[in-house]
Amino acid sequence: MKRLAYLILPLALMACGKTPEPTPLASPEPAPPAADAPTAAPAASVDASASLGAHHWQLQQATTAAGQRIDALFVREDAPITLDFSDGRLGISNTCNRMSGAYALEGAVLRVSRLAATMMACADATLMALDQEVGKRLEGNSGFVLEQGAEPTLKLTAANGDVLTFKGQATAETRFGGPGERMFLEVAAETKACSHPLIPNKQCLQVREIKYDDAGIKQDSGEWQNFYDEIEGYTHERGVRNVLRVNRYERKPVPADASSNAYVLDMVVETENMAK
Structure with a gap:
């Protein structure tokens, strides 16, 4: 069963004020400011x-x-x-x-x-x-x-x-010093054993990146790959496949024994229970 999450994103309107005309030097009385002049x-x-x-x-x-x-x-x-x-x-x-x-x-x-x-x-x-x-x-x-x-x-x-x-x-933007790169990751229902120099018997998420064309049509996702990093805010549930919208940030400086990138969950776009 699939569940799709839709986010309502209303548009924000911005208003512009008029700049008041400068007061002539010869005027005996200062001209009043424009009523709709913007104020700091x-x-x-x-x-x-x-x-x-x-x-x-x-x-x-x-x-x-x-x-x-x-x-x-x-x-x-x-x-x-x-x-x-x-x-x-x-x-x-x-x-x-x-x-x-x-x-x-x-x-x-x-x-x-x-x-x-x-x-x-x-x-x-x-x-x-x-x-x-x-x-x-x-x-x-x-x-x-x-x-x-x-x-x-x-x-x-x-x-x-x-x-x-x-x-x-x-926020992640505050911690990492700027906006991240938006990407979509499909996470397989099951993890797989993977080699890691510091973590014995590590289980890696199986992940492939999803790309969309200008019309929003999903493109070929490619092959599944071991994902050695963590996705902040995401907890994997065995037997459940997810499509995630994440932001990828560059770590500066890169901590010892850590990836140069940090991944932060933005939202779960799609969920499917693969258990039979």
């Missing part, structure tokens, strides 16, 4: 936006205005709700469906538009309800407090007084 964002907001985009934000604590823990937001203890901010868009993962919406940071207020979501049903009723629980606390205006540091903390206070605290983890 405060330095604090710029720094906060940069920090938001440089981290994945995992939910650590959620309490009501009365201080009670909000259990409905911790359905998946091993996979906490995670926020990602990029180019004016907020992405929410580890819910039933992946959710997204536009956001704006205005001083001490985070404004989030109506959230869109993929249309995937979840067998677990509490997980299915998680989307609504998250949406009703993040949509609209929330109080915003960002504490910078080695392990930054983001605190959001919803309109009803609920307080959500997130811990920041550096």
Whole structure:
């Protein structure tokens, strides 16, 4: 059985302002600035936006205005709700469906538009309800407090007084100093023994790269090969074939006894249970 994951990617519109005409030197009174002249964002907001985009934000604590823990937001203890901010868009993962919406940071207020979501049903009723629980606390205006540091903390206070605290983890782009190379890897259902100088009895993933033409048609994938590296964020399940979208980063400097490349899972595109 195959499961395909589709991500809704709304377009972000950008507005341009008009530049005001310079005031003539002979004018006795300064000319008023144009009403729609763009203004520079405060330095604090710029720094906060940069920090938001440089981290994945995992939910650590959620309490009501009365201080009670909000259990409905911790359905998946091993996979906490995670926020990602990029180019004016907020992405929410580890819910039933992946959710997204536009956001704006205005001083001490985070404004989030109506959230869109993929249309995937979840067998677990509490997980299915998680989307609504998250949406009703993040949509609209929330109080915003960002504490910078080695392990930054983001605190959001919803309109009803609920307080959500997130811990920041550096993104792969932040850790590796730039964007990675996007690629698709097909991972076979079974691993195979492979020779490794440092790991006796190592089992390697069987992987082949998938390429697509300009029309999105899959090309010949080639031969299966031993994959000696790890794919960060991916756990292989025996008997299950996957197609992964990953980002490949170049390590600089290259650690001792490590590959020059690092692979980070972006999403699982296709899954098929090969067990009979």
